[in-house]
Amino acid sequence: MRTIRQEPAPAKVNLALHVTGQRADGYHLLDSLVVFCDAGDVVTLTPGPLSLRLTGPFAQGLEADPDNLCLRAARLAGREAAITLEKNLPVASGIGGGSADAAAVLRALDAHPAHPETLGADVPVCLAGVPCRMQGVGEIVTPLPALAPLHLVLVNPGMGLSTPEVFRALTRRDNPPLPDRLPDLGTPEALLSFLTDCRNDLEAPAIALLPVIADCLAALQDAGARLARMSGSGATCFGLFADPQDAARAAREIGATHPDWWVVATGLAPAPAKG
Numbered sequence: 114m115r116t117i118r119q120e121p122a123p124a125k126v127n128l129a130l131h132v133t134g135q136r137a138d139g140y141h142l143l144d145s146l147v148v149f150c151d152a153g154d155v156v157t158l159t160p161g162p163l164s165l166r167l168t169g170p171f172a173q174g175l176e177a178d179p180d181n182l183c184l185r186a187a188r189l190a191g192r193e194a195a196i197t198l199e200k201n202l203p204v205a206s207g208i209g210g211g212s213a214d215a216a217a218v219l220r221a222l223d224a225h226p227a228h229p230e231t232l233g234a235d236v237p238v239c240l241a242g243v244p245c246r247m248q249g250v251g252e253i254v255t256p257l258p259a260l261a262p263l264h265l266v267l268v269n270p271g272m273g274l275s276t277p278e279v280f281r282a283l284t285r286r287d288n289p290p291l292p293d294r295l296p297d298l299g300t301p302e303a304l305l306s307f308l309t310d311c312r313n314d315l316e317a318p319a320i321a322l323l324p325v326i327a328d329c330l331a332a333l334q335d336a337g338a339r340l341a342r343m344s345g346s347g348a349t350c351f352g353l354f355a356d357p358q359d360a361a362r363a364a365r366e367i368g369a370t371h372p373d374w375w376v377v378a379t380g381l382a383p384a385p386a387k388g
């Protein structure tokens with residue numbers, strides 16, 4: 114690369130996450146609705162040998178070691194760059210931080226490796242960067258038609274959860290998928306009514322491992338969320354609110370009651386620029 118490239122790495126939210134089976138290699142079959150938020154990490158790439166520098170409020174939760182997904186993404190692409198990762202998202206929190214960072218590095222490099230899912234199950238959907246249905250073990254990604262605007266509050270209790278541990282704690286692995294054909298999700302009422310009938314099958318096992326997740330969900334509900342659910346393998350939970358003002362008010366209220374939690378109000382991210 115010859116120029117400086119800055120790419121947002123938006124937080125991923127699983128509005129619904131149905132675990133429908135398990136493959137012989139242990140990976141789980143998923144059926145999920147995924148969206149991306151304005152809140153996120155930022156990667157900046159400048160010309161130079163491969164390196165990584167960490168900044169931002171959650172930089173201390175990570176090492177700039179060769180396993181960092183930013184460096185693994187650049188190596189998979191066979192490219193060099195001096196990478197700065199502004200880590201604004203809590204680490205190991207169910208909102209795809211590492212996968213979002215890897216996808217942002219690939220976008221900045223304009224690289225299209227054959228198997229991005231080898232970096233992480235969430236990398237293909239993070240590369241799409243638009244609202245999607247995600248199936249298979251994460252490699253089948255279908256962009257959704259028009260989706261109603263969303264006004265979210267994300268809440269993380271400040272404790273990380275290991276994704277494999279949460280999957281291991283599942284008691285049922287053959288839960289029903291989403292309907293084959295999704296209804297029209299273009300109005301807030303239709304989207305909310307559909308999502309109310311959906312689930313995150315990882316929510317119960319995650320709460321069993323980290324009961325404070327139930328407090329995050331209750332705090333979102335008490336602050337007026339129309340729907341409160343956990344994202345991914347947790348521990349981050351999201352609430353859906355009527356408008357941006359209501360989301361901002363709820364975030365202020367929850368943040369004031371729980372100053373040790375990470376709480377942000379956010380809308381949907383714009384689609385990534387085509388490389």
Ligand SMILES: C[C@](O)(CO)[C@H](O)COP(=O)(O)OP(=O)(O)OC[C@H]1O[C@@H](n2ccc(N)nc2=O)[C@H](O)[C@@H]1O
Nearest residue numbers: 139140141212233234235236250251276277280345346
């Ligand atoms: C649960 C989700 O957050 C839903 O979006 C993702 O599928 C997880 O994506 P990720 O963090 O990128 O996951 P990976 O780093 O590929 O996998 C971490 C671990 O999660 C488990 N895993 C992940 C994805 C999947 N479909 N089945 C699994 O069982 C496996 O134990 C795997 O070793």
Ligand SMILES: Nc1ncnc2c1ncn2[C@@H]1O[C@H](COP(=O)(O)OP(=O)(O)OP(=O)(O)O)[C@@H](O)[C@H]1O
Nearest residue numbers: 181182204205206207208209210211212214235345
């Ligand atoms: N750039 C990165 N950002 C975050 N975590 C990283 C990164 N690179 C490697 N990791 C490792 O990946 C693990 C999972 O972190 P990540 O934040 O991606 O999880 P997550 O938000 O639960 O992801 P998902 O929603 O995809 O399950 C961390 O424990 C961390 O050690």
